[in-house]
Amino acid sequence: MAEPLAHAASHDHEHKPHGWRRWVYATNHKDIGTMYLIFACTMFFIGGGMAMLIRLELFKPGLQFLDPQFFNSMTTMHALIMIFGAVMPAWTGLANWMIPMQIGAPDMALPRLNNFSFWILPFAFTLLLSSLFVPGGAPAGGWTMYPPLVLQTGASFPMLIFSIHLMGASSILGAINVIVTIVNMRAPGLALLRMPLFVWTWLITAYLLIAVMPVLAGAVTMLLTDHFFGTTFFTAAGGGDPVMFQHIFWFFGHPEVYILILPAFGIVSEVIPTFSRKPLFGYEAMVYAVASIAFLSFIVWAHHMFTVGMPLAAQLFFMLSTMLIAVPTGVKVFNWTATMWKGSLSFEPPMLFALAFLFLFTIGGFSGLMLAIVPADYQYQDTYFVVAHFHYVLVPGAVFGIMAGVYYWLPKWTGRMYDLKLATWHFWLSAIFVNVLFFPQHFLGLAGMPRRIPDYAVQFTDWNMVSSIGAFGFGLAQLLFPYIIWKCVRSGERVGKKAWEGAHGLEWELPSPPPYHSWTTPPSDAVIARGAEH
């Protein structure tokens, strides 16, 4: 029954709707992936603009440009936009583009749900961004939304809650689609332990999303009812417990960090073997390491809240379980290094971003270990040291992972090679300025500068100036990214199906650009075997 359908489709590879209908009614995984990536890029620049305002205000002590309330709105909105609007949709975009092509499936399992997942997002972020214009301004209580502070938010409070519900719904639906696709639609013969690492990391990420996004949704629902319907889930005066919110939030929040980083592990595991011209060292160990990291992410949440007070046994448990994450992470770092060992290395832009990821994410990991130590954490809590730590994990970690992925697969998507020289410039400017931006924040934090303040004591001036200069440089360097993509799409040199000679995987068995409907007939065993040489 499926055979005639597949046969008919194979004669109609390039049939696609035209005009606005192609995008609004999109069910093709490539179109939806493109929309996710464009959306993520737009949000990256909006969230980045907010970061520029924050660093502009912090360039010198004293209040220069921003009202303190607006400054707090900027820190809150910057985080929400970057996490939920930029990094997560970028991963979903990459998943949409690559997972069906990498597993030999014709599309995602639930294409209409896929369309719905995407189109929720513009509404969610329009709602969130429009809160900047309501009385009382945008939410300013931090992305963590701790009560009782968040309950003092003005007219933007329900907008915040509803937009988070929408983002959560989008993520959950996207995750369901990814799992159902990977579990049910792999080409016959493609066993789980032959799948590319990017598919594996996304599968595990999707499980994390399904487990924790509803928890965030539950937490914000309770905030909503506390605010409007007289419940006291988190209101101490009514017998509720504000610390309970922190536990629930971080039960979501810590796995969320891994949701943001695990697909980057997958991409780095694709890029390093390609540009080392060697198979990935320890493929199965890599899969089990990712699964272990995901499991551990559920039992470490309270390391974010040591200072609220908890029994000694709990402190020890959360400290030690957090430190345990260094073991599978170390396995990954050593395996990537071993993959390069005696390889025939070349340093094209995807490899440069992957290598920077390896070094700089490890720095973020080490400062995470420092934060896991309970007595030391009492000193670091709510200082710029924490800001430096998570930005090292998220910018040269997640964002560089996305850059590596886009530069790796862009020739496949467009059938054209981008300007390698310009992309190398983009890399070096990003890698230098990201360190100028975030490394001094370690010093500021250790010296005692608190986070989320628009003004600071004069002794913190010098490193703040350096950090702001780094921010402006990093921000400007990112403008190269859309230009490089635009130039590639318009006038890049044509490439064959295998844009990188060391690349392996089913996606490289398709022409570049791939047909609108790819793998309408599943790949043969021989093609799978050739593609699955990790």
Place this chain on the structure above:
Amino acid sequence: MQPHITSPHTAPPDEAWRRRRLRRSALLFALIAAVFYFGFIVMTLVRGRP
């Protein structure tokens, strides 16, 4: 490395059966998400009692 193929090519499964299977797995994961959503609200209610 030798290719490691675990299952041979088989005839494509029946389309209706495949659709049912996709729908069933999607509903299962939606149910798991709903359990986490309501479960945490109920847990907060229970833990919140003095």
